[in-house]
Amino acid sequence: MFLKCVAIDDEPLALKLISAYISRIPEVKLINTFEDAISGAEYINHTPVDLVFLDINMPDISGVDLARALKKKPMIIFTTAHKQFAFDGFELDAVDYLLKPIDFERFSKAIYKALDIKRYKSDIVSAEEDAFIYVHSEYRMIKIILKQIEYIESMEDYVKIHIHNEKPILSLMTLKKILEMLPDPQFKRIHRSYIIPVSKVRSVQNKKIQLETVVLPIGDSYLENVKTWLY
Structure with missing residues (x-):
C-alpha cells in the first residue's frame, strides 16, 4: 500500500x-x-x-x-x-x-x-465487500453476497432476491424481516414491494429509480424518506 x-x-x-x-x-x-x-x-x-x-x-x-x-x-x-x-x-x-x-x-x-x-x-x-447473509430457500440455507444483490421484491408471503447474473432466490419472509438483516444505510426500502442497494442507484426521475438493470417505482409513502438519503 x-x-x-x-x-x-x-x-x-x-x-x-x-x-x-x-x-x-x-x-x-x-x-x-x-x-x-x-x-x-x-x-x-x-x-x-x-x-x-x-x-x-x-x-x-x-x-x-x-x-x-x-x-x-x-x-x-x-x-x-x-x-x-x-x-x-x-x-x-x-x-x-x-x-x-x-x-x-x-x-x-x-x-x-x-x-x-x-x-x-x-x-x-x-x-x-465480503459481507453476506443467509436465507432459507428450497429446504436449505443459501448464502447471499450483499454486493451481488440487484434489488429485493415482495411477492405476497415471499421475498424474491434478484442476484447479479444469477437466478433470483425466493425465501419465505417479509420485506420488513429481510430489511432488518441488511446493513443500513446500504439498503433502503423505496416501496411497499421493493428494497434496493443504494450503491446501485443511477438516476431518479418522476418517482422512479433507475438501477443498473431495472427501473423501479418509489411509493408515495416512501418519497420523503428517499429524498432524505438520496439528495
Whole structure:
C-alpha cells in the first residue's frame, strides 16, 4: 500500500523540502506540486489523490478555506509557520499539523499516521465487500453476497432476491424481516414491494429509480424518506 500525494505551498523551498522528504519514504509517491492554490485545488478535484500537504498561509486563498472548498476530500496534512492556525486545521479533521521548519522525524510520523488511516479504511471496505447473509430457500440455507444483490421484491408471503447474473432466490419472509438483516444505510426500502442497494442507484426521475438493470417505482409513502438519503 502506498499514498499518492500532492503538495501545495507558495514557497518553492518548502515544496523542495517536502519532495526530498517524500523521496526517503517508499510508501509515498509525490505525483504533483503547486505554488498556486487554485491550480492545486483544480487538480485534486479531477485526479485521485490520497494525501495533500497544504500550506495554510497563502496569498490567493488560505489552506483552510481551500480544504473546505474541495469537492473531493483527500487526507490533509497542514503545513505552516504560524501556530495560531492549528485549531482550524484540526477542526477540518486534518491528519496532522506540521509547524515549519519541519524536521524529517516529525514529517515521517505524520506520513505513517496517514498510512494507518488508509489501511483502516481499506479494511472497512474489504469487510463490506465480503459481507453476506443467509436465507432459507428450497429446504436449505443459501448464502447471499450483499454486493451481488440487484434489488429485493415482495411477492405476497415471499421475498424474491434478484442476484447479479444469477437466478433470483425466493425465501419465505417479509420485506420488513429481510430489511432488518441488511446493513443500513446500504439498503433502503423505496416501496411497499421493493428494497434496493443504494450503491446501485443511477438516476431518479418522476418517482422512479433507475438501477443498473431495472427501473423501479418509489411509493408515495416512501418519497420523503428517499429524498432524505438520496439528495
